[in-house]
Amino acid sequence: MSFTTPNLPYAYDALEPYIDAKTMEIHHDKHHVGYTTKLNAALESANVKSDNPVTLLQKLESLPESIRTAVRNNGGGHVNHTLFWGIMGANAGGEPTGDLATAMMKTFGNFSTFKDQFSNAAATRFGSGWAWLSVKDGNLIVTSTANQDSPYSTGAFPILGLDVWEHAYYLKYQNRRPEYIEAWWNVVNWNAVADLYARALGK
């Protein structure tokens, strides 16, 4: 069974003016589709069957060495982008509520401190990569990863991710990554993040 790129859960222009339609179209239809296609090709080349790309990322070392890097890069690309589309939306932004808000208060003291830590992780990731909010051992953590490396490969469960590859923002923001990061908070769908938080805790 091969993996397919999920459709965007909203129109290309749904995140305007923060993320433009052209960026969304190329990002989803070209970049994400490219990762999925290359992931499938790698698995096929080594005759590896999988029905869950997350499991592949959690057990990279169990894969044949010939495809490990390809799965890390392209499997990561597929899983990371799937999460990314899912935690954004129109008429979004603001702050989380409920259990996630409570956990954030406990870990970071307040939302603003969390936001600063996360934005800083995104701004200081050198080269291509991602900033993450994940659950690890029951706790919330902010990290960043290079390229398409996934928190799943470190035993964490990502619930919020921000793509800071230049392809995610260059058409609209060029070198101004901090502006993109600040704008992006307006499209975070906290209900979707809260759902992932509940799943991460096994609820």
Add this chain to the structure above:
Amino acid sequence: MMWNENDEKQSSISRRRFIKASAGATAAIMAGTFSLHADETNKFQLPPLPYAPNALQPVISERTISFHYNKHHQGYVNNLNKLVTGTEFADMPLKQIIKKTYNQPDQIAIFNNAAQVWNHTFYWNSLKPQGGGEPPAALIQKMNDAFDGVDACKIALAAAAQTQFGSGWAWLVLDGETLMVVKTSNADNPLTMGMTPLLTIDVWEHAYYLDYQNRRADYVNAVLDKLVNWEFALQNMKL
């Protein structure tokens, strides 16, 4: 215009004064003996582009060059100046900073910015308007020895550029006497591997995204066919 890499470090004098400096003073700067004044904070300066910002059109747009040179390259220069002020690196030539800070976890920011300053200057000089075409004979000889011909060498360079995952660079280098193609991630460059860089192609997305978006291969092939400066590679081979 030929690039003298000692231009990278213009000590404490402005470019204008550098050009006017006597040959003796220039030699002193190159030898690293020129004394620096503590009040000079912008030690490293952005070298001038070796051509007009629109000279690489239509392969690379003026808009891309403008952001790439005026924002990205200048940004690395600015960051580096801030980072080295008051450190042991403040009076060090760029290449030496790169080699000394490589793989040092507490100096990663200095390494990244120093290497990116050097890499970009090297990249601008690796390109020229009406470039591409047939390499000089001495370079063809090396390509025949190592790659079975010019086309095979270009294909190897294109493959390295295309398969560098994430941000980075593809390089034509000399490893000892042998011509090789290597690729590096983010700011890394072949100087830290003891190799002699001959030319480079920038494959950070900012180098091509405005013009080619996800089509990195189109950018790389166009650069190799129409912009690559083989004479610059030959010049570096002879150093």
